[in-house]
Amino acid sequence: MKRFIRQPSAIDVSALLLPELKKKLKILDNTRDDSLKGLLDVAVILIESYTWRILAECEVIGKFSEFTPSRANNQPMIDCARAPVFDDALISITYRTQEDTDINIEGFLEVVNEFGEVYITEEPQETVACTLYPVTVVFKAGYGEDDEGNWTCPIVLQEAILNMAVYMFENPSDCGAGGCTCSGTSENGVNLPKAVTMLLYPYVLRRYDYAV
Structure with a gap:
């Protein structure tokens, strides 16, 4: 979800x-x-x-409970289903632990059909979450200013x-x-x-x- x-x-x-x-x-x-x-x-x-x-470009806070197959390669990703998203859209990825603490995790964003797909490259060491949506991705969507x-x-x-x-x-x-x-x-x-x-x-x- x-x-x-x-x-x-x-x-x-x-x-x-x-x-x-x-x-x-x-x-x-x-x-x-x-x-x-x-x-x-x-x-x-x-x-x-x-x-x-x-x-109008804005930040979007996405909260996720599971991975979704990529539109491009069927690999598991986090679906930032807002558009348009550009290459520099990713701001942060965090994981909410059982102790109710947000920890930063590493990952990257790819653009597929103008939507953002986020891949996590560093799994959190604590795998037990305290919320239904343990992963939060903050990204930009929309048209900004030059x-x-x-x-x-x-x-x-x-x-x-x-x-x-x-x-x-x-x-x-x-x-x-x-x-x-x-x-x-x-x-x-x-x-x-x-x-x-x-x-x-x-x-x-x-x-x-x-x-x-």
């Missing part, structure tokens, strides 16, 4: 995209900035759910967020945090308008269930 705890991101996507959204909507004043940022927040949630991606402070999220995904926010602005009764009632297409249980899904198609990852 496994469960994940997503930490807040330091990247404020709605603040980054607000000026471009106002251009698209031809809004010059600042009186509606808060409501527009709210639309962008919902747009990010919808597109993350549709593509099964984390957009050396110049620019968001590395693909431009197509940023455009999809903007188009989704425009659609919600123009169709306020058609959309919510769970998706749209429009005649668009559905992925991972979320329905979005065609103008948005045409951009998202190359970025959709297949969702698979995991134990909580």
Whole structure:
């Protein structure tokens, strides 16, 4: 079994995209900035759910009780089932002992189909754990910032967020945090308008269930 705890991101996507959204909507004043940022927040949630991606880079705490076969070589690994994950994503691996103490253990992360797979190279000497989830992996997922402070999220995904926010602005009764009632297409249980899904198609990852 496994469960994940997503930490807040330091990247404020709605603040980054607000000026471009106002251009698209031809809004010059600042009186509606808060409501527009709210639309962008919902747009990010919808597109993350549709593509099964984390957009703004954040730390994810994964807690695990067992190994899973690798997607690449069928070897036992710890499945950090959040995407996208990049080569420098691994932060730490710890093991909770019977004495309720966390000890660091060695391992490495490999990226397979944009998901992280963690392999342990140093087994903990104490094999009796005090919790159902004895192994904790902290890793990064999502698109971060480059050396110049620019968001590395693909431009197509940023455009999809903007188009989704425009659609919600123009169709306020058609959309919510769970998706749209429009005649668009559905992925991972979320329905979005065609103008948005045409951009998202190359970025959709297949969702698979995991134990909580």
